[in-house]
Amino acid sequence: xxxxxxxxxxxxxxxxxxxxxxxxxxxxxxxxxxxxxxxxxxxxxxxxxxxxxxxxxxxxxxxxxxxxxxxxxxxxxxxxxxxxxxxxxxxxxxxxxxxxxxxxxxxxxxxxxxxxxxxxxxxxxxxxxxxxxxxxxxxxxxxxxxxxxxxxxxxxxxxxxxxxx
Amino acid sequence: xxxxxxxxxxxxxxxxxxxxxxxxxxxxxxxxxxxxxxxxxxxxxxxxxxxxxxxxxxxxxxxxxxxxxxxxxxxxxxxxxxxxxxxxxxxxxxxxxxxxxxxxxxxxxxxxxxxxxxxxxxxxxxxxxxxxxxxxxxxxxxxxxxxxxxxxxxxxxxxxxxxxxxxxxxxxxxxxxxxxxxxxxxxxxxxxxxxxxxxxxxxxxxxxxxxxxxxxxxxxxxxxxxxxxxxxxxxxxxxxxxxxxxxxxxxxxxxxxxxxxxxxxxxxxxxxxxxxxxxxxxxxxxxxxxxxxxxxxxxxxxxxxxxxxxxxxxxxxxxxxxxxxxxxxxxxxxxxxxxxxxxxxxxxxxxxxxxxxxxxxxxxxxxxxxxxxxxxxxxxxxxxxxxxxxxxxxxxxxxxxxxxxxxxxxxxxxxxxxxxxxxxxxxxxxxxxxxxxxxxxxxxxxxxxxxxxxxxxxxxxxxxxxxxxxxxxxxxxxxxxxxxxxxxxxxxxxxxxxxxxxxxxxxxxxxxxxxxxxxxxxxxxxxxxxxxxxxxxxxxxxxxxxxxxxxxxxxxxxxxxxxxxxxxxxxxxxxxxxxxxxx
Numbered sequence: 107x108x109x110x111x112x113x114x115x116x117x118x119x120x121x122x123x124x125x126x127x128x129x130x131x132x133x134x135x136x137x138x139x140x141x142x143x144x145x146x147x148x149x150x151x152x153x154x155x156x157x158x159x160x161x162x163x164x165x166x167x168x169x170x171x172x173x174x175x176x177x178x179x180x181x182x183x184x185x186x187x188x189x190x191x192x193x194x195x196x197x198x199x200x201x202x203x204x205x206x207x208x209x210x211x212x213x214x215x216x217x218x219x220x221x222x223x224x225x226x227x228x229x230x231x232x233x234x235x236x237x238x239x240x241x242x243x244x245x246x247x248x249x250x251x252x253x254x255x256x257x258x259x260x261x262x263x264x265x266x267x268x269x270x271x
Numbered sequence: 272x273x274x275x276x277x278x279x280x281x282x283x284x285x286x287x288x289x290x291x292x293x294x295x296x297x298x299x300x301x302x303x304x305x306x307x308x309x310x311x312x313x314x315x316x317x318x319x320x321x322x323x324x325x326x327x328x329x330x331x332x333x334x335x336x337x338x339x340x341x342x343x344x345x346x347x348x349x350x351x352x353x354x355x356x357x358x359x360x361x362x363x364x365x366x367x368x369x370x371x372x373x374x375x376x377x378x379x380x381x382x383x384x385x386x387x388x389x390x391x392x393x394x395x396x397x398x399x400x401x402x403x404x405x406x407x408x409x410x411x412x413x414x415x416x417x418x419x420x421x422x423x424x425x426x427x428x429x430x431x432x433x434x435x436x437x438x439x440x441x442x443x444x445x446x447x448x449x450x451x452x453x454x455x456x457x458x459x460x461x462x463x464x465x466x467x468x469x470x471x472x473x474x475x476x477x478x479x480x481x482x483x484x485x486x487x488x489x490x491x492x493x494x495x496x497x498x499x500x501x502x503x504x505x506x507x508x509x510x511x512x513x514x515x516x517x518x519x520x521x522x523x524x525x526x527x528x529x530x531x532x533x534x535x536x537x538x539x540x541x542x543x544x545x546x547x548x549x550x551x552x553x554x555x556x557x558x559x560x561x562x563x564x565x566x567x568x569x570x571x572x573x574x575x576x577x578x579x580x581x582x583x584x585x586x587x588x589x590x591x592x593x594x595x596x597x598x599x600x601x602x603x604x605x606x607x608x609x610x611x612x613x614x615x616x617x618x619x620x621x622x623x624x625x626x627x628x629x630x631x632x633x634x635x636x637x638x639x640x641x642x643x644x645x646x647x648x649x650x651x652x653x654x655x656x657x658x659x660x661x662x663x664x665x666x667x668x669x670x671x672x673x674x675x676x677x678x679x680x681x682x683x684x685x686x687x688x689x690x691x692x693x694x695x696x697x698x699x700x701x702x703x704x705x706x707x708x709x710x711x712x713x714x715x716x717x718x719x720x721x722x723x724x725x726x727x728x729x730x731x732x733x734x735x736x737x738x739x740x741x742x743x744x745x746x747x748x749x750x751x752x753x754x755x756x757x758x759x760x761x762x763x764x765x766x767x768x769x770x771x772x773x774x775x776x777x778x779x780x781x782x783x784x785x786x787x788x789x790x791x792x793x794x795x796x797x798x799x800x801x802x803x804x805x806x807x808x809x810x811x812x813x814x815x816x817x818x819x820x821x822x823x824x825x826x827x828x829x830x831x832x833x834x835x836x837x838x839x840x841x842x843x844x845x846x847x848x849x850x851x852x853x854x
Contacts, residue, residue, distance in 0.1 A: 183581065186581070187580075187581050191582070195584065200587040200588065204587060204588040208367075210366035213369075214368050218584050219580070219581045219582070219583050219584075220582050220583075222581065
């Protein structure tokens, strides 16, 4: 029973990590995190999704991370709200914001929402550290497990799938 | 070869384009439906379910089909259904995330007004209002008890009856006295006669007895005469009393012919007693509508939508505008009003999800055609922070169902189904509430029923006769106070009509009952007086005969039993010749 669950998790994680390059995996993770913490009903989130699918990065991992961070986003909302409110209520920038907002598609961007702006900026702020940390971790992991290449993982996944079928 | 490769190139691309367009069409339909559903819920507080949706991009039109509006009450219930809704969108505002419906058409609308009103009143959190705080029920109950008390009558209460009973009580005593006295005299006479017989054997005592006999007989005769006089006087007394009783009877008749004196009761109290239960339901419904309007369209611009994260900041220089606005929506369908199906036509204007940010108030105008003409106008004004709601309803020919008014254990009225004209005018400005509801029922047929208190009296038919003259029933409810503490004043011609009818019915019942009681009392009095007279005559005849017999016997004895003459010298001397030597 437990071994079955472990094997399925292994298959799932293997399918997410098929891309060998740590940089691509880290980019997917970072974009997924950025998408996950943000509210989705705006053009910023949509644009990030487009970026995720356009760039050469690990899309599966990106989507999985987005889902995970979406679940955890209520935890970051208060901080994001405070951050977004302090930025959007800046007196000196009101004209710029208003001009941007009154442009066509301006309201669709959703930057007038405190959590959208706050979470986006917060995500951007931690994006590079996260990208760096994930890439380092993966590099270390791949160096400690040199025998199991991605082709082997794929083969193992195929085997497991056949067995399961 | 070139042609074949070109065909193999463009056909998949064309197919992909077609599929993409279809997908876009489908996605736009889904998005449009989602937007309309969410916006409708925000704008009206009702949930909307549409079975299909379609977007015509070039025409900027959204078509929704098989719509179902349901209340968001604790127990969701269908408020209305519609077949098709066509919304013509303004394209430019879409770039600014604004869904502005220039013109719309809602066809096949089926409005379930009673269900929707019941759903609103059943909503949790709806403030229950004690509309009638007065003690009308107690006042009415006290008055009914008083009426019942006044109808309680007995023959013994009449003066003639009292006099008769008092006279008969004294009369019986007098008769007993006379009989006793008669028996005494009879005994005396018997004793004298017995003494005469006894003295026959004792000449010595006889002399003395016979000497006193005439005097004793004379005395007894006098006593006989006195008793006869008493008996004769009793006859005169009886006649005098009879005249007195007849006079008292006349006074009794005059007294009962006077109008029944009931304590005055406020017709409004009686109106409230009869109509309050029927009035509470529509008042609650109106109050629920008002509260629903206030909850759905608050006058504050800050209105966080459920599920929204964060706050939308309005930048300096930006004007807040509603995201969803229906400038004009034509309505066409049917509804059930007062259990009658009616054809509805109307127009809803300026419905938005944020009325406070729009320059025009929400207006709804509905016209019902056909046999039940109804006009409804509702205005919800939240412009520039205003808080004003008004509702006007005018209806003619409304078929009102049968009603039961009042408490069955006291006085209850059954109102047969009737045709009524209804006028509702209600306005809430801020918290201040004003309004008036007028109902005029024509060709009203009322039937009364009485409780146990009046069971002994045939009050109901008399009441029905009086209430039968009431052809139309007008009721007016005036609203005042605040939304939180509304007050209402109920007026109807029913209250005064019932007071008058009760007065008349009580008069009639009392008159009939008094007439019966008077006749019964007179019969009893006559019987008793006749019995007394008969008894008197019997006594008179008995004692006259007896006394005459005794008198005769005594007279005979007194005459026969004279004392013998004693021989005295003078008597002897007188009997001797004058020249006798002895003389």
